[in-house]
Amino acid sequence: MGRRGRYLPLHSRSPRPLGSAWLYRGRARARTLMAVAVAMLTVALGLNPLVLAGTASADGSGCIDGIDVVTGGPCPTTDAPAPLLSPYIDGGDGIYEATAAQYASLEDLENQAVLNTVADHGLPSSDAAAALTWGRDEALGELWNLIVTAINTSACSSGQTPGDGCQTVDQQNAVAWLTAVDQREAVQAAEDAGLEYIK
Numbered sequence: 001m002g003r004r005g006r007y008l009p010l011h012s013r014s015p016r017p018l019g020s021a022w023l024y025r026g027r028a029r030a031r032t033l034m035a036v037a038v039a040m041l042t043v044a045l046g047l048n049p050l051v052l053a054g055t056a057s058a059d060g061s062g063c064i065d066g067i068d069v070v071t072g073g074p075c076p077t078t079d080a081p082a083p084l085l086s087p088y089i090d091g092g093d094g095i096y097e098a099t100a101a102q103y104a105s106l107e108d109l110e111n112q113a114v115l116n117t118v119a120d121h122g123l124p125s126s127d128a129a130a131a132l133t134w135g136r137d138e139a140l141g142e143l144w145n146l147i148v149t150a151i152n153t154s155a156c157s158s159g160q161t162p163g164d165g166c167q168t169v170d171q172q173n174a175v176a177w178l179t180a181v182d183q184r185e186a187v188q189a190a191e192d193a194g195l196e197y198i199k
Contacts, residue, residue, distance in 0.1 A: 081132035084110045084143055095184045098177050105173035109150075113142035150174045 089096050090103045098106060117131045117139040118124070131139055150171035156162050162169045 081129055081136075083107075084113065084132070084136070084140055095188060096181055097184075099173075102173045102177040105170035106177065108170045109146045109174055110143055113146055114139050116142045116146075147174055147178070151178070 085103075085106055086096070088094065089098045089106065111128075114128045114131050115125060117135045118127050120138070120142075121131075121135070123131075150167060153167045153171055154165075155172070155175075156166035160166050162172065167175065
């Protein structure tokens, strides 16, 4: 017979007693795992006690249980789902900056993507806000499909009416925005490479 393992089952009648240090470590590990599991579930379910205790109201004061502690009135709600487009695109100062016309066109494409998502599920257009929550991934896919369609649609020639066998105005602005982003990324990459070279 070979040598028995280091850790013995509790029902073993071995002359070697089961070490109390091993049992203690096992209980401590179980407590630690339980604490980690509870913390992960708390975060996953959105039950953060710090958020439930009080949130900031519009004027910077606190809200407890939906009541503004300064004014005594109800706290403003921001239950509207986030848009598909990042707010940093609109008038931002960076690689993804869009002009006002480009941002308006991107918003039009975003709205069309949401309507397409709702229509794909056979729902009324009044469920558009819900599609930004449960159908967000599908709506983003629809938005990307509209942008790819804009890229693949031929540009208008001189004298051709936008949307009449060529890109619509929204498609033209979306393609112009993507082209500008691509150029800015290339410039940024070249500048970063230069900075690495002179280090």
